[in-house]
Amino acid sequence: MKSANLGYPRIGGRREWKKALEQYWAGQLAEADLVQQLKEIRLGHLRRQLELGVEIIPVNDFTYYDHVLDTAAMFGLVPERFDYSGGPVELDVYYAMARGSQKAAACEMTKWFNTNYHYIVPEFAGRVPELTENKPLQAYREAKRELGIEGRPVILGLYTLVKLSKGYAEDECSSWVDKLLPLYVQVLQELKAEGVVWIQMDEPILNTTLYQEDLQNVKRIYEYIAQQVPGLKLMLQTYFDSVDDYEQIIHLPVAGIGLDFVHDRGENLKALIQHGFPEKKVLGAGVIDGRGIWRADLNQTYAVLNQLSQIIASERLLVQPSSSLLHVPVTAESEQALEPVLKNALAFADEKLREIVLLTQAGNGLLENPDHALASASAGRYALQQSSSRNAARVQAAAAELTEQQAQRSKPVRERSVIQKERFQLPLLPTTTIGSFPQTAEIRAARQKWRRKEWSEDQYSAFIDEQIKLWIGLQEQLGLDVLVHGEFERTDMVEFFGEKLAGFAFTSFGWVQSYGSRCVKPPIIYGDVDFVVPMTVRETVFAQSLTSKPVKGMLTGPITILNWSFVRDDVTRETVANQIALALRQEVAELEAAGVGMIQVDEPALREGLPLKREHWEAYLEWAVRAFRYATAGVRDETQIHTHMCYCDFEDIMESISGLDADVISIESSRSHGELVESFEQFTYDKGIGLGVFDIHSPRVPSVEEIGQMIDRALRVLDPAQFWINPDCGLKTRRAEETLASLRNMTQAAELARPKYQAELAR
Known part of the structure; x- marks a missing residue:
């Protein structure tokens, strides 16, 4: 088994990223200084993952504002109102799309699936896409040059990008796939030419309710990529839920599939046990919660990995979070003011990566007593469960005894409005x-x-x-x-x-x-x-x-x-x-x-x-x-x-x-x-x-x-x-x-x- 991460928090342990951006927007930081400060933050994040022992480290998960906006800018999807004439998108235009300006209203902002993260909605209307710059390639080169890290570039998947965007009619979805597909292929070909072996292609749209036309488009995308970029290994990464069309998804022409085994309500594991997994593919097993902040029950999680290893050879298993760690804080080590019974039950990004590394070591037979080591790492979770704070009988009874009548106003709105x-x-x-x-x-x-x-x-x-x-x-x-x-x-x-x-x-x-x-x-x-x-x-x-x-x-x-x-x-x-x-x-x-x-x-x-x-x-x-x-x-x-x-x-x-x-x-x-x-x-x-x-x-x-x-x-x-x-x-x-x-x-x-x-x- 190998340990892998899907994405690291961008903001820094003390929100250094936020402070740099806001100084730049306020005119207190020159663009060159912003670029340098963000580079230092970005490299620090990569270095930290290396120190924690993570074997597969993502690159291009960092952003100057939002990863969806980055993808839109990479393909020149800049609305006409921003006076963009092509080529790499300048920072002022990039930030105007996100925040608006005196000349142009900002792009729409909405929730990233069912999280509290907001992304900038790309607008397709009136714009012919073009590759403005290969951001994943730049990120890969930087990590290798500066830190010697053979990073795994992360790219927002083509179909997720299309489905999250606006400015086109429903029946134009396939035509936009056709417009963007050659550009994605160009990005991937340039990465392959650089020597990149694995790419993480994030397609969380596959965890939503899809229809047959959607599945046909997804199949077409990945078959075309496989034809045009042979030999490049794609990790098709899904998260936030189960994959409904499991049998179709696992047979797409990609080298690996990442599945969420935390927020799937057991459906991904059930499908995998029932239908198996292709012999030559790698499984990214998302067994550590990428969105919650609690220590895992590692013995229970290890049991899931053991189930998986009965179906998939260990060398084809990656132990990873269920999603990017974008959604959790950086480290619980700094939380000195919390009561120990609570602090010891917390796992932020760094702690989750330690859990992943520990599980990987257990799976590879590197722990002398894995049951004891995993139970010790989960002890804080068990202690909190027994505390009085989770056993308030009066509160629990009041919530259990709520009635439908307590949820009803005495008069309907039409009558209330007259009184009001x-x-x-x-x-x-x-x-x-x-x-x-x-x-x-x-x-x-x-x-x-x-x-x-x-x-x-x-x-x-x-x-x-x-x-x-x-x-x-x-x-x-x-x-x-x-x-x-x-x-x-x-x-x-x-x-x-x-x-x-x-x-x-x-x-x-x-x-x-x-x-x-x-x-x-x-x-x-x-x-x-x-x-x-x-x-x-x-x-x-x-x-x-x-x-x-x-x-x-x-x-x-x-x-x-x-x-x-x-x-x-x-x-x-x-x-x-x-x-x-x-x-x-x-x-x-x-x-x-x-x-x-x-x-x-x-x-x-x-x-x-x-x-x-x-x-x-x-x-x-x-x-x-x-x-x-x-x-x-x-x-x-x-x-x-x-x-x-x-x-x-x-x-x-x-x-x-x-x-x-x-x-x-x-x-x-x-x-x-x-x-x-x-x-x-x-x-x-x-x-x-x-x-x-x-x-x-x-x-x-x-x-x-x-x-x-x-x-x-x-x-x-x-x-x-x-x-x-x-x-x-x-x-x-x-x-x-x-x-x-x-x-x-x-x-x-x-x-x-x-x-x-x-x-x-x-x-």
């Missing part, structure tokens, strides 16, 4: 924001002083109150109709709540990439989740005391907390979601008792939790929607429940979105506005809805006219009486001047639109 309209007296096309306002350097510095005990609780609270007071005043000046307190006390929309609930823990350096340079530090749900004290009441009530306009209470929903955390793996995700929902239900009750009339419970991660296989969607959505309703359905009829979702394909889950039974929903749509509006042409939505009218991830300030056009497009389909006007998402990452300018234009656009649509309603 009378209570709030809002104008037509009411304006609001999603929740957060800019987190300035001053705010971050104040939080650090408080965390370091340099400021008392009273000092910090007084500072936060001043920020709330400032921004309540600014919102009133802008003319917004429904206000927010700004969330200045919150670092992250999940972390904030996890810090106040039982069953959560937090790392010091457990950062992972969400999109671009945006890194998050997911909470760890390690035990039973329980309400402790009110979490949001003080700031919301203070904000409401400063204005006669309604101020929304702001919470993060149970499914987003679940999907944006590292979740314990000893109980079902549904069980954890229900525990979180019960804790939030109590917080909602506290807000309502304090006089807060609008409560927003955000669920931006609802769709990303969808299983990759469509046949499993219904079961997930059923319990996910029910968990949201457990959290929100206990309020009175006059209390208005809002929710927010962002950056995903909503058209697939419109019925479930409606099933949340929120009184008002706001949805990201500025990067894909027309497409989302088309969804409402097919689905009648009977609740309040706001479609985001400007992109908060871009520094670009939209004009009044542009926002007005967005409003008009939506109101061709939606009833003006149900429509709200808001940005795409929270404004935490934007500068104050950008925020105020954009919101000013938004409120002016709303004021201009109201008379027109008021007259329409009167007719």
Whole structure:
């Protein structure tokens, strides 16, 4: 057996990658210095994997922003609005595609399969692809030249690239395969000429629900590559789920197949046992979880490897993670503040690679007592399982005894809306924001002083109150109709709540990439989740005391907390979601008792939790929607429940979105506005809805006219009486001047639109 990795975290143990990018964007770092700093980070990652004893090390898994964007740039798939004239894509154009510019809107961003990583969606319309530069070849040469590493280049597979892109009709899929296939062949031929033996071709699209036409295209791609580049060994790598069409996939003309044996629900192993595996192919056995952060039960994992070795010769087995380690932090060694019983149960990227190397040694007979060695490496996992934090009888009983009645509002939305309209007296096309306002350097510095005990609780609270007071005043000046307190006390929309609930823990350096340079530090749900004290009441009530306009209470929903955390793996995700929902239900009750009339419970991660296989969607959505309703359905009829979702394909889950039974929903749509509006042409939505009218991830300030056009497009389909006007998402990452300018234009656009649509309603 050999040990292999599929991809290493890009950001660095102290987020060095993020800091370099942001300095460059701010004009504080020259391009040459950025290139040099990123090279040092990249080589450091390769060196670390070598030190850990990994035998097969991936190259070209590093990126300047996003690996899908890299692939699009490599093939010249740059939308016309970016003034690109061919050849290698310059950094400013590359970053404009990702972040937008004053001249051009950014490309759409959406979730990478069912993870919390976001990729930049390639646009095919109006562009003839060309090979601009061979990035995998450059990465291979660098690793060999600088470190003597014979790396395995990683390439995003052709069919995954096509299926994740936009700008072409459904019946044009095959023609785009034809356009791109010669370019892929050219990349591979150049790699072969360089002496590369193995290529990792990532095709996670094979783990989704595919149809016969898809399989025909995949077969055509790999047969053509085999004909044009004979002798080059392709490792066709799949991950995140099982392969439905196992028998067809394993007989593709490739030298190896990588399968996920962690997130496959046992299906890959079952298929392999039933149908066998080709004698001459290599199997990449993804037996260590590439997405979770828990130590594996290595004896159990070793048993799986033994099963595989009964079917496949050991020399044709690679021991590897189930996916790239992009989705986990770098190392748990730095987490000195965690309780030992928790820390010893954690395995981040480096620890996972150690597990892979240890399993490989066991499989090769290099351990004197493999059972003892593997059990010792898993001891932390067993100790946590026995701890009191995972055995809270009261919490477990409450979640087990939930009833359907607890998930139902007392009146239907049509009747509630009449009561709420009378209570709030809002104008037509009411304006609001999603929740957060800019987190300035001053705010971050104040939080650090408080965390370091340099400021008392009273000092910090007084500072936060001043920020709330400032921004309540600014919102009133802008003319917004429904206000927010700004969330200045919150670092992250999940972390904030996890810090106040039982069953959560937090790392010091457990950062992972969400999109671009945006890194998050997911909470760890390690035990039973329980309400402790009110979490949001003080700031919301203070904000409401400063204005006669309604101020929304702001919470993060149970499914987003679940999907944006590292979740314990000893109980079902549904069980954890229900525990979180019960804790939030109590917080909602506290807000309502304090006089807060609008409560927003955000669920931006609802769709990303969808299983990759469509046949499993219904079961997930059923319990996910029910968990949201457990959290929100206990309020009175006059209390208005809002929710927010962002950056995903909503058209697939419109019925479930409606099933949340929120009184008002706001949805990201500025990067894909027309497409989302088309969804409402097919689905009648009977609740309040706001479609985001400007992109908060871009520094670009939209004009009044542009926002007005967005409003008009939506109101061709939606009833003006149900429509709200808001940005795409929270404004935490934007500068104050950008925020105020954009919101000013938004409120002016709303004021201009109201008379027109008021007259329409009167007719």
